[in-house]
Amino acid sequence: MIEIRGLTQTYQGPQGPVEALRGIDLHITPGEVFGIIGRSGAGKSSLVRTINLLNRPTRGEVIVNGRDLTRLGEAELRAARRDIGMVFQHFNLLSSRTVFDNVALPLELAGMPRGEIAQRVNPLLELVGLAQLAGRYPAQISGGQKQRVGIARALASRPQVLLSDEATSALDPETTRSILDLLRQVNRELGLTVVLITHQMQVIKQIADRVAVIDAGRIVEQGRVLDVFTRPRQPITRSLIEEILPQELPxxxxxxxxxxxxxxxxxxxxxxxxxxxxxxxxxxxxxxxxxxxxxxxxxxxxxxxxxxxxxxxxxxxxxxxxxxxxxxxxxxxxxxxxxxxxxxxxxxxxxxx
Ligand SMILES: Nc1ncnc2c1ncn2[C@@H]1O[C@H](COP(=O)(O)OP(=O)(O)O)[C@@H](O)[C@H]1O
Ligand SMILES: [Mg+2]
The missing domain is CATH 3.30.70.260 (ACT domain)
Structure with missing residues (x-):
């Protein structure tokens, strides 16, 4: 489904080049929830943003459904991106648009007729539990509800892949759980492949099938979540697990x-x-x-x-x-x-x- 090979990303920072990704290889299978965890600055956002080519990698291949996105022209890339939805930490909603119109936006941009848009958007609002709030503006809803709008919007073009960059990091624990449950539901009911970036092991524990640990631009460990929790190999993995399951004996x-x-x-x-x-x-x-x-x-x-x-x-x-x-x-x-x-x-x- 998603095959990442030899991915590197070097930024030109004010103090010289910054190597954010140093040779990432990943294989993500259809229908799984794949978690990528790491500390701040590890390269998570750089990695997730290259999966839909919001960032163009310095080197490497990003193959989604058999096509190397790095080789596509602008028009082909726009079309390919419709298969890849994205959810953001700070929701990125337009404050001047209602809940309905935020979800409708990608469909409008793709030139879908108004009547068809409503047929697409209403069931999505139903799915994320916001049917009653369709006419509200972002300022009139809670953080969790905003993220539900973000998820509905990401699903509007019926993608096969959903990328989530710290989608729950701005939410309280209770709301985090309900948003993760929703992502899990979308994964199961729509058969969507979910790639989820987080710095919180709790998130991985709740919904990921497999996890990769990223540190300083490299994947240092990966496997089934249960295996990684039972047998963490790297100190960074242990310390991330430690945050939710204290390892120190009293x-x-x-x-x-x-x-x-x-x-x-x-x-x-x-x-x-x-x-x-x-x-x-x-x-x-x-x-x-x-x-x-x-x-x-x-x-x-x-x-x-x-x-x-x-x-x-x-x-x-x-x-x-x-x-x-x-x-x-x-x-x-x-x-x-x-x-x-x-x-x-x-x-x-x-x-x-
Ligand atoms: N546009 C950019 N220009 C220069 N450096 C960047 C840019 N984006 C990210 N970086 C640097 O790349 C590294 C990885 O950043 P990022 O991918 O955002 O990590 P994470 O999401 O894990 O916190 C950091 O050292 C960050 O400062
Ligand atoms: Mg980030």
Missing amino acids: ASVLDHVRKLAAQLRGAGQGAEGQLLRLSYAGDSAYQPILSRLIRGYGLDMSILHGQVDEIQDQTFGSLAVYASGEAAQLRGAIARLRDEGVEVQEVAVALED
Whole structure:
């Protein structure tokens, strides 16, 4: 559907060239919600704006539905852009036009007759829940409602792809959720491919199927959202996840670990202890796995801390346990957990603070 190859973007800034994109390759499949996350300045807007060629890349190809947009002439490009709708952070509505007329604008520009425009716009206003507000002006509606207008306008030319650049960043958490639900609904009901740019992991968690992490103009990590949440590889990814699922263990838990470790040494049986962070997703569940380990390897396990969350109907959990027992058995148990698809981190705890 969307194939991006070797994309670079260099701007001429006042202090010399700025390399905003440094060789991006991406493959986005039809009907998916593909999230791109990164910190401010990472190159997200530069990337999304090259997908519809609002920005012309310095190098690289942008292939949408089999056509390389970078090779099209102006007229062909205008036509190709009708397949790609875009939603903006600050809505970009015309304040002098009503809700209806804002949604109608792209159709007017494409020369559609007035009667047909109404037939197209009214169902869209219905879809985004604004049928009652068709005659209002942007100043008379809320931020969430403005973004609904933005979404309806983006859908007016019946695109196959919807690009969203921080569409919820100006909205409160409650409104953010409802706008993301609407994007998800549009994705499912209209079969639209959605490419969503954000700096908030919460947004990715709520609606993306796959995610790519962009940092300093490069894609540093990508995969299914659940996999990336369970096994983040890059520090930047971990820190973005950390914002919604704190990874640091509370001090009280670490104190408890020190006590358990001290007891173990005091017992002097040559037993070893290890603090483990376990994460899992989907079908694996801790309890049967842990009880099998306790029985099969003769370990003691203290469950210290846990969080369970949901990513799109799939359970996602993280658990801290202190496991102790004979060294070889402990090793065996850790290997077994990994075989079962549990991500295991062995956490070092300084014994003295
Ligand atoms: N038109 C421009 N001219 C010069 N530098 C730019 C321009 N647009 C963006 N940049 C720079 O490119 C980098 C990436 O910007 P941007 O794509 O807007 O990132 P993001 O959307 O992730 O915040 C930043 O360093 C930014 O300052
Ligand atoms: Mg941006």
